[in-house]
Amino acid sequence: MRKNIVAGNWKMNNDLAETSEFLTHLKMQLVKEPEAEVYIAPAYTSLYHAFQTVKDTPIKVAAQNMHHEKKGAFTGEVSAQMLQSVGVTTVILGHSERRAHFQETNELLAQKVSAAMEADMTVIFCFGEELKERKAEEHFDVVKIQLQEGIFHLKKEDWKNVILAYEPVWAIGTGETASPEQAQEVHAFVRKSIADKYDRETADEVSILYGGSVKPNNAKEIFGQEDVDGGLIGGASLNAIDFLAIVNAFE
Numbered sequence: 001m002r003k004n005i006v007a008g009n010w011k012m013n014n015d016l017a018e019t020s021e022f023l024t025h026l027k028m029q030l031v032k033e034p035e036a037e038v039y040i041a042p043a044y045t046s047l048y049h050a051f052q053t054v055k056d057t058p059i060k061v062a063a064q065n066m067h068h069e070k071k072g073a074f075t076g077e078v079s080a081q082m083l084q085s086v087g088v089t090t091v092i093l094g095h096s097e098r099r100a101h102f103q104e105t106n107e108l109l110a111q112k113v114s115a116a117m118e119a120d121m122t123v124i125f126c127f128g129e130e131l132k133e134r135k136a137e138e139h140f141d142v143v144k145i146q147l148q149e150g151i152f153h154l155k156k157e158d159w160k161n162v163i164l165a166y167e168p169v170w171a172i173g174t175g176e177t178a179s180p181e182q183a184q185e186v187h188a189f190v191r192k193s194i195a196d197k198y199d200r201e202t203a204d205e206v207s208i209l210y211g212g213s214v215k216p217n218n219a220k221e222i223f224g225q226e227d228v229d230g231g232l233i234g235g236a237s238l239n240a241i242d243f244l245a246i247v248n249a250f251e
């Protein structure tokens with residue numbers, strides 16, 4: 001079902017003590033029935049503790065990545081089953097930093113998406129164009145290919161476990177946000193692409209988040225766009241006050 005969602009992607013920030021302090025504060029301050037579903041994606045090392053800390057609250061915990069194999073000789077990797085064993089049933093896949101620094105291709109991401117679905121996990125699937133692609137006005141083509149090759153192999157039934165996140169690379173960590181109109185234009189394009197590939201119902205049911213320099217002072221305007229269902233927040237999710245203000249931007 002299409003929902004409002006605000007997810008904090010902590011990237012490689014916050015150790016165990018910092019995670020604990022943040023989540024204890026967040027769960028105390030969060031209203032009982034927030035207008036948005038709230039996710040926090042801490043480092044692997046904090047996942048178990050994070051899950052235990054928030055398990056009786058509306059806050060959900062997500063992983064930032066996972067491997068597509070179930071187990072084996074893949075030093076340093078973590079499987080869907082391992083995430084589930086610590087209570088985590090949502091995973092971010094396809095983040096632009098994974099694509100850029102860890103050579104994650106659309107083909108590899110398609111395998112990860114399939115593995116997550118097979119394990120009955122929810123996927124927050126990220127995509128978005130780089131600055132040179134935006135300047136060349138190729139952003140629609142780039143986004144379309146990322147979706148086609150990374151996630152459009154899923155069956156219609158699988159889409160109930162999918163959240164999409166449009167994150168233009170040029171807006172990540174730069175302070176330069178896409179304008180609400182730019183975000184809306186791409187989100188509407190994504191929804192239409194899903195309707196063309198599957199059907200209108202599937203397209204209308206999926207939550208599409210925007211990510212890239214979302215802050216308390218711009219969240220309301222971005223989230224107010226028709227096809228924007230919330231945000232994937234980097235920098236501002238590291239500050240509990242800012243993150244709460246963004247969660248409350250729906251109210």
Ligand code: 13P
Pocket residue numbers: 009095167171172173174175211212213214232233234235236
């Ligand atoms: P910033 O909010 O720091 O721009 O990061 C966005 C992001 O990459 C979330 O996944």
